[in-house]
Amino acid sequence: MKQVLDVLQDSTIASKSGKDHRSRFWGVYKRVAEEHDGEFLERYTSDMDIVLVFSGLFSAVSTSFIVAMESNLSPDPSDTTNALLKQLVQIGLGNFTEAGSTPAEPPWSLAAPTLRIQMIAYASLSMSLLAAFGAVLGKQWLGYYKSNRYGRGSQEERGKRRQEKFDGLVTWYFDAVVQSFPVLLQISLLLFGTALSANMWYEQPSIAWVIIATTVFGFLFYSLTVMACLISPACPFQTPISTVLRMLRIDSEAIL
Numbered sequence: 001m002k003q004v005l006d007v008l009q010d011s012t013i014a015s016k017s018g019k020d021h022r023s024r025f026w027g028v029y030k031r032v033a034e035e036h037d038g039e040f041l042e043r044y045t046s047d048m049d050i051v052l053v054f055s056g057l058f059s060a061v062s063t064s065f066i067v068a069m070e071s072n073l074s075p076d077p078s079d080t081t082n083a084l085l086k087q088l089v090q091i092g093l094g095n096f097t098e099a100g101s102t103p104a105e106p107p108w109s110l111a112a113p114t115l116r117i118q119m120i121a122y123a124s125l126s127m128s129l130l131a132a133f134g135a136v137l138g139k140q141w142l143g144y145y146k147s148n149r150y151g152r153g154s155q156e157e158r159g160k161r162r163q164e165k166f167d168g169l170v171t172w173y174f175d176a177v178v179q180s181f182p183v184l185l186q187i188s189l190l191l192f193g194t195a196l197s198a199n200m201w202y203e204q205p206s207i208a209w210v211i212i213a214t215t216v217f218g219f220l221f222y223s224l225t226v227m228a229c230l231i232s233p234a235c236p237f238q239t240p241i242s243t244v245l246r247m248l249r250i251d252s253e254a255i256l
Contacts, residue, residue, distance in 0.1 A: 026159045033162055041146055044178055048135040051181050055132035062125045062192055069118060069199060117198045124191035127184045134181035176247050179240040190219060
């Protein structure tokens with residue numbers, strides 16, 4: 001504390017008024033804290049807004065895809081209609097034996113690949129909605145921190161209260177939790193590409209190869225940028241998952 005006060009006393013930041021060292025210290029602390037919190041709140045508020053907008057658009061696209069595949073989960077009503085019409089024709093021709101042997105509802109079973117594709121598609125939609133829910137919570141947490149970080153009291157009490165709130169952000173890994181919401185959205189996008197590729201593979205393999213190539217390229221490109229960020233913190237291609245992995249690595253090294 002004494003060294004900090006000596007630096008503040010000799011610097012041009014602190015005013016040369018008749019205030020004591022403690023008042024000058026907390027005055028400078030508030031200015032620095034305001035600058036840091038402003039950048040902190042602006043960055044994460046912008047990230048949460050992006051997650052909300054993208055997850056809303058992506059959920060609409062994913063839902064349309066799921067609705068288009070919904071018919072594969074149940075028998076086609078036209079098959080039953082065709083079977084009944086066939087029975088009527090046979091009855092009209094007098095072939096009662098053949099008409100009685102024709103089932104009114106043709107046998108049907110859900111194909112295993114269709115079930116897996118639907119599972120992946122629903123997992124993608126669920127993660128997208130979970131990311132949107134997390135972004136809403138994140139904006140609420142940021143608003144609470146912004147409005148309650150100082151409270152009331154003297155300048156020193158308000159500064160100590162703000163430092164206590166900020167220490168809570170670090171202790172409870174607020175940065176890692178908030179950064180996980182965009183990661184959920186990215187995983188959701190990967191699952192959607194997988195489901196779309198698999199569904200198109202059973203319908204038109206030539207088109208499926210285009211989707212597969214695009215999905216694989218995006219995954220490899222994203223993986224390389226994450227690895228580059230882990231190797232060099234100065235890498236400009238920072239992503240939420242690289243930040244989370246770096247935090248986990250630092251914590252594991254500190255524990256070991």
